[in-house]
Amino acid sequence: MRTLYYNGNIYTMKEQNEKVEAVLVEDGYIKSVGTYETLKDEAEQTVDLNGRTMLPAFTDVHMHMVMLGKMLDTLSLEGMTDVDEVKSAIKNNTGMLAWDFIHGYNEKHLPNEYKISIHELDEITDKPTVVARIDYHAGVVNSKALEAAGIDKNTPDPEGGYYERDEKGELTGWVYDSAFSYLRAKSVTDTTDSIKVNLERVIDHLTSHGFASVHTEDMAYYNDYKTVLDAFYQTIPENKKFRVNLLRHEEVYEEMKQANLEEKDEWIHFGAMKIFQDGTFGSETALMNEPYVGTDNTGLQIHTQENLEKLVQRARKYDDEIAVHFIGDKAAEMVLTAIEKYPVAAGKHDRMIHCSVLSEDILDRMAKLPVICDIQPPFLTSDLPWAAEILGKERAKYLYIFKTMIDRGLHLGASSDAPIESVDPLKGLHILTTRSDGGVVYNPEERLTRFNAVELYTKNAAKIVHKEHIQGIIEAGYYADFTIFDKDIMTIEDDALLETSCVETIIDGTTVFKK
Structure with a gap:
């Protein structure tokens, strides 16, 4: 089906301010760009943009899809500015899993940069609990979590991390980097099916913001990498059209390389070795x-x-x-x-x-x-x-x-x-x-400049994964992936950006989100 998009602000992103009148799409690719009059006779259907703004679909070049999918469905403390509110939220968390994993603690938003202690967590809950700091490089755990993980005050710090201790040598409950990663891994009970739910949820969230692709790092956190990869295989594109570049964590990189894993056409590609x-x-x-x-x-x-x-x-x-x-x-x-x-x-x-x-x-x-x-x-x-x-x-x-x-x-x-x-x-x-x-x-x-800023989400993002020949601009032969906004994001005042909405996301010529 040849579809013609017209009557909008269609920015190609090839050059600053370059626009075209119409874009003809066929079989998931851009067939041609030009004027409405020269292309209309080739179209089997037309889409009137009604003055809205179309750009190449956006890409986020670094995120953690599975983790985001979990956060969208579990307790997050992000944005909380009152210590009692934080404690109450943790206490009232009613997760059904053996461990509770809570997101988004940020002492920078609390009075006097308040850091909750292991003793306070012990009073709130007797279930093994990990409270992740907003950056996921640190967190605080209760005594039940330490006990379940086999950690006490005599446990040596791991390479690349540490268990915080007070002046008496007692554990404070705060754990950093590789120590935090170890506790987080202990809390994992994921299966391929549970991760599929996370992925479907997060893809819906991302497409509602105009993204058609992301570069994501998830392979080393949820049991073995196969559990996660199978979830990607079974979700994209079978259930959801979305493009991902999978960075491979240093701990599983060589195992994945030796497995000669299958990429999924234009949907799932393997990226660089991720190192911290x-x-x-x-x-x-x-x-x-x-x-x-x-x-x-x-x-x-x-x-x-x-x-x-x-x-x-x-x-x-x-x-x-x-x-x-x-x-x-x-x-x-x-x-x-x-x-x-x-x-x-x-x-x-x-x-x-x-x-x-x-x-x-x-x-x-x-x-x-x-x-x-x-x-x-x-x-x-x-x-x-x-x-x-x-x-x-x-x-x-x-x-x-x-x-x-x-x-x-x-x-x-x-x-x-x-x-x-x-x-x-x-x-x-x-x-x-x-x-x-x-x-x-x-x-x-x-x-x-506005153009330079938008480049970072479009053609620059494509170049990072060597796809600048097929993604990131509106040109014949490129993916029919588009983001449509209700305002002209290239010309409106800066603060108006915060009042703008993505109204439609198109991937492979198919509308995957419409407001």
Whole structure:
């Protein structure tokens, strides 16, 4: 069926302000673009956009789909600003599983950055409970959880993490990075069928925001990777049309490579090896060259330089790319040293995830390498209200310097790191173009133009996974994947972005969401 879309603001995203009158779609691809008069006779049906705005469908370049799917259906503490409200929510949580896993604790939003203790959790619930901090790099657990996991005050800290202890050596219940990951893994009871439910839920959520694809990292958290992968196979595209690029966690990467797994045509592709090198600012585990203000803490180094380089070599053995989480400047330097020593093959690029605080030297080194950057616009307004207090004003100048990165020739794609932040791309566009959440404007010289901001969700996102020849712009031969908004997001005032809605999402020429 040849379908013609017309009578709207149809932005191709090939060049700034480039628009076409009409787009003809057939068999999931764009057949041709041009004027309504030249294309109308080829159409078997027509769709009047009634002045709405059509763009290439959006892509979120870094998230955790299964985790987001769970959060959409379980207790989240996100946005709570009262300690008693937090405690009451945890107490009234009535999950039916053996463990309770609760999302979204954020002490930055509580009075005096209140951190709930193991003793308070013990009073609230006698069920093994993990309360994840908003960044999923830390959390607090009760005594039942520690007991079920076989952990006590004599348990040594794992490599790349630690169990927090008080001045008497007693466990506080707070666990960080690999220690948190271990407790989270203990709480997992997932099956392929339960993960399918999570995926179907999250795909509906994502398409309602205009996304047709995401790059996601889920393979190492829910029993073995096969449990998760089978859920993807059975959901996409059998039940839901959606495009995913699956990053492969360092712990399961080689096993997945050796399994010679099947990709699903244009729907499921396997991506780079995912590596974690440090933590986050909120947990003060991002690895820094200099200590956090008022402390002797420089953060958490997950891999030694030697082990990091071994992981890079493992990926190179398969002629593969790496995708590395780093937030602190010391972590950035370690990653760059590893890939300078073991460069990626010609025609490929490594993926730098977060790139939160940089320096002139780091920028210079990155600009000389075939790297692309996953950046998270919502981190800016989540972190900057308090980040200068723990980093100091000088280092804070180099936080989330997106325009500077682009000016240095770096290639950026935008994401939410959901469920860490909201997936809503309109909020992301607002932050990129205003550097504000409605109050303070942070480093206004780093604001992007509207076109540059939208590029990060469209053609730039496609280039990250080498699909710029078929995705990310409106052109003949490209996917018939479109996002339709009720306002012209390229021309409206910045604050009007927050009052704009996605009204339709089209994937493979099929409407998968309509408001």
